[in-house]
Amino acid sequence: MSSEALLIGLAGVLAAAAPIVFATLGETLTERSGVINLSVNGTILLAAMASFGVAVTTGSLLLGFLTGMLVGAVVALVVAGFGISLKQSQVAVGFVLTLMGRDLAYFLGNPFMGLSGPRLPALAIPLLDGIPVLGPLFFRQDLLTYLSFVLIFATWAWIFRTRPGLSLISVGERPAAAYVRGLRVNRMRYLYAMVGGALVGLAGPAFSLSVKAGWKGTISGLDGYGWIALAITIFGGWNPIRAAFGAYLFVFLQWLGLVLQPSLPGVPSQVLQVAPFPLMILALLLVNIGNTEWVERTLAALPDSTRLFIVRVLRSLRASPPAALGTPFEKE
Amino acid sequence: MRPGVGVSGVALRLGAVLLALLFTTGILLVAGAPPLEAYRQIVVGSLGSVKKITDVLVAWVPLVLATSGLLVTFAAGLWNIGIEGQITLGAIFTTGALRLTMDSGLPPAVAIAAGLLAGILGGALWALLAGLLKAYGGVNEIFGGLGLNFVAVALSVWLIFGPWGRPGVASMSGTEPFPDSLSLPALAGLRLSPWAVLLAVGGFALVFFLLQGTYFGLRLKAVGKNPRAAFVLGIPTVRYMLLAFVLCGGLGGAAGAVQVTAVYHRLIPAISSGYGYLGLMVAMLVNYQPTWMPLVAFFFAALNIGSIQLPIVLKLDSSLAGVLQGALVLFVLGMEGVRRRLRRPRVRVGE
Numbered sequence: 106m107s108s109e110a111l112l113i114g115l116a117g118v119l120a121a122a123a124p125i126v127f128a129t130l131g132e133t134l135t136e137r138s139g140v141i142n143l144s145v146n147g148t149i150l151l152a153a154m155a156s157f158g159v160a161v162t163t164g165s166l167l168l169g170f171l172t173g174m175l176v177g178a179v180v181a182l183v184v185a186g187f188g189i190s191l192k193q194s195q196v197a198v199g200f201v202l203t204l205m206g207r208d209l210a211y212f213l214g215n216p217f218m219g220l221s222g223p224r225l226p227a228l229a230i231p232l233l234d235g236i237p238v239l240g241p242l243f244f245r246q247d248l249l250t251y252l253s254f255v256l257i258f259a260t261w262a263w264i265f266r267t268r269p270g271l272s273l274i275s276v277g278e279r280p281a282a283a284y285v286r287g288l289r290v291n292r293m294r295y296l297y298a299m300v301g302g303a304l305v306g307l308a309g310p311a312f313s314l315s316v317k318a319g320w321k322g323t324i325s326g327l328d329g330y331g332w333i334a335l336a337i338t339i340f341g342g343w344n345p346i347r348a349a350f351g352a353y354l355f356v357f358l359q360w361l362g363l364v365l366q367p368s369l370p371g372v373p374s375q376v377l378q379v380a381p382f383p384l385m386i387l388a389l390l391l392v393n394i395g396n397t398e399w400v401e402r403t404l405a406a407l408p409d410s411t412r413l414f415i416v417r418v419l420r421s422l423r424a425s426p427p428a429a430l431g432t433p434f435e436k437e
Numbered sequence: 438m439r440p441g442v443g444v445s446g447v448a449l450r451l452g453a454v455l456l457a458l459l460f461t462t463g464i465l466l467v468a469g470a471p472p473l474e475a476y477r478q479i480v481v482g483s484l485g486s487v488k489k490i491t492d493v494l495v496a497w498v499p500l501v502l503a504t505s506g507l508l509v510t511f512a513a514g515l516w517n518i519g520i521e522g523q524i525t526l527g528a529i530f531t532t533g534a535l536r537l538t539m540d541s542g543l544p545p546a547v548a549i550a551a552g553l554l555a556g557i558l559g560g561a562l563w564a565l566l567a568g569l570l571k572a573y574g575g576v577n578e579i580f581g582g583l584g585l586n587f588v589a590v591a592l593s594v595w596l597i598f599g600p601w602g603r604p605g606v607a608s609m610s611g612t613e614p615f616p617d618s619l620s621l622p623a624l625a626g627l628r629l630s631p632w633a634v635l636l637a638v639g640g641f642a643l644v645f646f647l648l649q650g651t652y653f654g655l656r657l658k659a660v661g662k663n664p665r666a667a668f669v670l671g672i673p674t675v676r677y678m679l680l681a682f683v684l685c686g687g688l689g690g691a692a693g694a695v696q697v698t699a700v701y702h703r704l705i706p707a708i709s710s711g712y713g714y715l716g717l718m719v720a721m722l723v724n725y726q727p728t729w730m731p732l733v734a735f736f737f738a739a740l741n742i743g744s745i746q747l748p749i750v751l752k753l754d755s756s757l758a759g760v761l762q763g764a765l766v767l768f769v770l771g772m773e774g775v776r777r778r779l780r781r782p783r784v785r786v787g788e
Contacts, residue, residue, distance in 0.1 A: 191774025205763030
């Protein structure tokens with residue numbers, strides 16, 4: 106492979122990861138506040154269909170993207186309403202919504218099947234796009250991809266470097282303490298669920314109006330990305346930068362599978378297509394295994410030198426969810 | 438459905454059904470379709486004739502088997518989303534066993550029995566994998582199970598196109614169909630096998646008895662409600678959890694085995710037909726209690742079969758069934774939440 110083709114491939118990876126980055130950032134924000142929104146997969150499909158439909162009918166890309174975000178926010182509002190105000194299991198509601206979102210997308214998307222619609226054009230940034238290597242990699246993308254770069258750092262800075270971010274963390278970790286400190290726990294959870302949901306929703310048009318433009322019903326090839334995004338959120342340890350790294354790693358491996366396929370005739374294509382899923386399990390295993398009791402017990406029995414090394418490796422990988430994730434907050 | 442659901446409970450449930458119908462009607466209107474005609478097609482398509490009703494039962498069998506299994510994992514407090522993969526692995530193991538016994542000259546009854554047992558084993562092993570990942574790897578069963586679902590589908594597609602492919606014409610239509618002698622015998626002129634129904638009834642009875650009438654069931658529920666307390670009281674929680682996975686996987690595997698031996702007579706790519714995910718919805722709708730499950734499962738199966746008419750007659754997508762099923766579960770959950778709010782003494786502090 107020539108270096109030019111390699112650059113184009115890698116630039117494609119950065120662009121193709123944008124929807125997954127949006128979804129993981131959205132879910133990270135949501136879960137940081139203590140709400141788990143399991144509807145991601147259905148939300149992305151519904152948002153992709155709705156925004157494509159709106160963009161085709163009105164001819165406006167902007168309206169399309171806004172529709173996607175609105176769909177995501179509304180679905181998140183349902184999850185939050187059921188989970189926070191009606192005290193139902195967030196996992197149950199999210200799961201129902203993920204199936205319903207998919208079915209709604211396929212049902213209502215019927216008239217838009219296979220239509221050709223608008224697609225977000227690439228927009229090179231003058232001067233910067235001339236830089237060797239970095240130019241073609243980062244500065245000849247479309248607006249959405251630039252937005253995904255910016256949002257990674259913006260979300261990180263918001264959570265870890267601002268006062269409202271600190272409040273967000275406290276609401277997800279110790280809601281009772283946050284409440285005593287004067288924070289309106291449930292109101293904040295509604296807010297972050299909806300903002301996060303809007304970001305998840307943005308992943309829909311990011312697919313249907315850019316990365317995988319169009320709507321093709323069940324063969325759109327979008328089913329499954331939402332679940333991947335949820336897993337990457339865990340892999341990312343609820344940290345936007347690590348989550349984005351997970352998203353890029355995932356898309357990179359997918360691309361690698363595609364590139365390597367011709368040179369690996371012995372490996373059937375079906376195996377390479379699902380390779381991300383065992384990898385996802387493996388990644389979750391690496392992130393979580395340090396938290397299990399038997400590992401701690403086994404490690405305690407090892408000699409110090411090896412033990413310290415393993416502990417350091419596990420600790421660097423380990424991630425724990427926000428302590429109050431998925432549990433409603435009740436004022437006494 | 439707690440034991441003491443009173444009149445208000447029934448009223449709220451009826452309200453939920455009405456709201457779900459209202460919501461679905463709204464969706465139909467948005468799609469520009471005639472709602473009453475769509476509903477009529479679903480009813481006629483599922484209950485319109487004896488043949489249709491037996492078709493609903495064909496779908497009811499795997500749904501009841503899968504949901505019965507899920508009631509066990511739910512009792513243990515587990516979200517076994519991996520049920521889809523467990524059904525698929527059951528179908529794969531059954532197909533494998535039938536292929537092995539096909540040319541061995543075993544009597545067909547023995548071969549079919551071996552196929553069913555292999556299916557149960559396959560589902561149980563796949564579930565055990567998800568259980569081990571959770572118990573010893575800290576991998577949440579939702580994500581472990583989900584990943585394994587995708588792997589299971591890939592495995593079946595690979596087998597269909599590769600080692601088990603039809604000679605020369607390997608395609609999405611599945612493996613070479615088995616001879617009639619290797620099928621569960623069906624009723625004359627119908628697709629329904631009474632043996633499959635018997636298997637579903639047996640699976641349900643087993644779970645009903647296990648959960649309602651044994652100490653095992655009681656301990657399992659203790660693990661589900663509060664694993665730490667159960668562990669302190671001397672229940673080996675990990676072993677119970679794994680056992681719940683194995684039981685559920687076995688029942689899911691049986692569903693897959695039925696799909697091969699009684700419905701498709703071969704392995705096809707989407708052999709689980711979504712009955713695992715549908716089973717999760719049925720379980721939620723009956724509040725994870727067995728009593729009403731077979732009835733609700735019949736209703737859901739009827740919606741699935743009835744909606745097959747929609748694309749043919751009204752050019753609508755059959756996913757409408759899923760919309761109605763989802764809306765039902767959602768509004769029942771919502772009504773349950775409303776009921777709790779109404780019952781609770783209102784104490785308002787600040788905010």
